[in-house]
Amino acid sequence: MERIEVTHTASLHAPHPGLGDTLTLQDKAHVGGEGAVYFTTDGRHALKVFHQQHPGLEQHLTRIMDRLRILTDEQERFILPPLALLNRFDGQPRQGFVMRRVPPRYQEAINLILGPEQAAAQFQRGRTWGSYLLAARSIANSIVVLHAMGFAHSDIHYKNFLVDINEGDAVMMEADGIVTPGYSKARVAGLKGFMAPEILTRGAEPSEKTDRHSLAVLALHTLLFRNPLEPLIEYADDPQESDRLGWGAQALFSEHPGNPSHRPANLGRPLYKRGVLSYRMLTPELQQLAERAVLETGLHDPASRPAAKEWRDALAKSIDQLLNCPHCGQHFPYPHWLDPPPRRACPFCGQRCQRPLPAVISLLEERRTGNFTPIRRKLVLGNGSNIFADMTEPHRFPPRSRTSTKPIGHVEWDPRGAYRIVNDGNTTWISITNSASTPRASVLQGSQRLSATSGQSIPLNAHALIRFGPDQRAAVVDDPGG
Template identity: 40%
Template sequence: MRVTTVSPFPFVPKRLEVEGPVFVGGEGEVYFSRCGNFVVKVYHDRALPPEKEELLRRVLALGKNLGEEASFLCWPVALVREIDGWRRIGVVTKRIPRPPFRELVDYIFSPREFKRAVEEGANWLNYLQVAHSIARTVAALHGKGCAHADLHFGNFLVDIRKGLAVLIDLDGLVVPGFLPPQVAGMMPFMAPEVVMGRETPNQRTDRHSLAVLVFHTLLLRNPLQPLVCYAEDPEEDERLGWGKMALFSEHPLDFRNRPERLGIPLFRRGVLSYRMLPPHLQELIERSFLEGLRSPEQRPLAREWERALFFTFFELWRCLRCTQYFPYPYWMPLPLRRCPFCGETVRHPHPVVCSVLERKGQGVLVASKRKIVLGHRFNLVAKMLHGQREDEILGEVQWKEGEGYVFSGVGHWQVVSPCGERRKVEPGERVLLGQNLLLVFGDFALRVEENGL
């Protein structure tokens, strides 16, 4: 079939030869171009609102100046004008290569998919990268004043080995006063107020969907999965379970949706708990599913998720038994610090745990909630401190038997002893990482809270 297109972009041909359909859904049919570069979505004529083409034109206009965001937002690049001479309405997007990309659902639907991915060479670190990529994508979209309205695990394509996520189906965006809601979403990812019909999709409901996606990606389950039957009619039961009666699976007082074997290591047929995540992620989850479940204004912003997930990379430890990366549980008593996947206890020498301090106001170093976990041959990199994407190496940590962990800096820095004595350290000089020692790098510092002994 021959598709005639209208596009502001010179790289989109005015005519495309397509094959298919490769998919037929409720909204329309999907085709691939024979050149392999484009996907064409053509809407069913039935019940198509008269303003649909104008709405699509507005969506197209919003994506004219994406820059690097075009790499993770699969924005429409053209409108369909005709197919084989017949007037039709549709959109054209770039085709995301499969492989290496696959739908997110193929990796996170259940622990079974995770175990299969591990057998193929993936690691939980890749899942953390995907979660961060998802949060970054939604944050970029929200930064443009848009809501997606249909965030779920079928609308993200991921390259699991690189930890990359691309958001698709951007033809139904919501912009207050410019683009009205056109879709409601997939029920397990919809905010309860949307399920109950009390609210239409917006950025606050997107924030709920994002929280569900992040939780699902990291812990391989939906945080609100109903385990109680509320009505004999299956559709009504589903509406109640995800809407009026929606409940966080790890609610501290109400156990209705609590999974069996919660907290037991995953590779022992257990269920991962959000308590395996660092405190700053636990806090966002509680804001999302305890405070924010019924109070949308309490839900964390996408930028908060992006930042918290980014800093989680610097709190990871690797299990010597199953080789999975996991957040080192410094917030738990030492005997309880185990791998959440196989249950192996973290062995001696334990890692160094440092808190991050930042200069505020009058130049005073103030402690943040962030931690950095360091082990033998770990590099301290500038982005660990200030969060910018810079790979400047500040120094290296090494374990010396009979001494403990020592730090060798690359440039000039300072060290402050627990009693307050300050001195400059020359490049290459080794400093033993004792308890409460302060390492100062300009406007940032690290305080050694645990030295691994």
């Protein structure tokens, strides 16, 4: 006999335009602690149905839904806003809300943000660390969107994000965990390990400042494949009290220079040699954010924690500092900040960076005529590296993907021992070099001037300032490589 699939029906109120007031849902549900999630038979939406009635929940969800109606399409990429509230489920009064369905290729982040050994196994099957960097950027973007709307979240951790690791995309689930500080109370305390210490020590309510802690921990967990605050010693005979102290009053950064109590074994050893990644493999800007968040005063002083926007921007700018290891094929931040150069090595396989070493340039923007200011964005350029418009046009960050973007230039290694940057665009590039190192603001007075129109190239000489055309960014060559 033909099997008849059992379905459910849901009636809604306050639906978004085009959604309708009735949904037909598949029988199979994803059941969690608070509720069950059903997918619509057309595969476009999901419905969360709470197991129990919660006083005030409908008003809380209505406030969230009304505020999030103004999200742009770009903002909605990172968050799942409520699109309607549930009125009845199979004819019975129930509480819940509708959201769009994320494509099946997305997985819960907890299944992807692995421990060091599991991550190494995934990498050796072809996955790249750069995808995790993109995922961390997407996670930070979701928190930026929340904070821009005046919201905070009571439950930021790796179970509440769906990730497409092949594309580096991430989207936040659990809109019911959103709170409005000073207006609505949190329904859950959060997940131990990601909660800010003050929640455990004095019962602080979720806020932007507690979110800053949770985001820092989650971002570092995503990049290093371990919780940077995990306690490695016991603080009390009772396990629950020990946990409360270890994540709360006694919280300690695993790489604290003066206290090794939480320092994992094999820290800094290459990952593929049973090592543990150190935060010092990250770009200097990300290292500084980590120190502000979990090493210095930020751990117990919420006001000094980096904002979500700082994490988002630093993660975005890190994309163009990745190097592809010729030995193991892994992507990693090229450690241009380490001197002498022989110290620079792949954190995954341990292979020393081989010559010719890549060049490193810092981007500048013109604040006043002839006066350029660093924007804390560096490019690591090796043979074959491309130059894109988002690198040269003011006020732009790296996009999510450049797959369909045409380069405006590229870099070639001159066998005579230097890198040259080739102009593939339609503006004239100019290189200005002094005979000695010159302050960036006055380097326009340099004594040597070279230009390159389309198809021509200019050398990446040390301390040279390169102008990419009128009203465009400039760049100073920090390290000519080679």
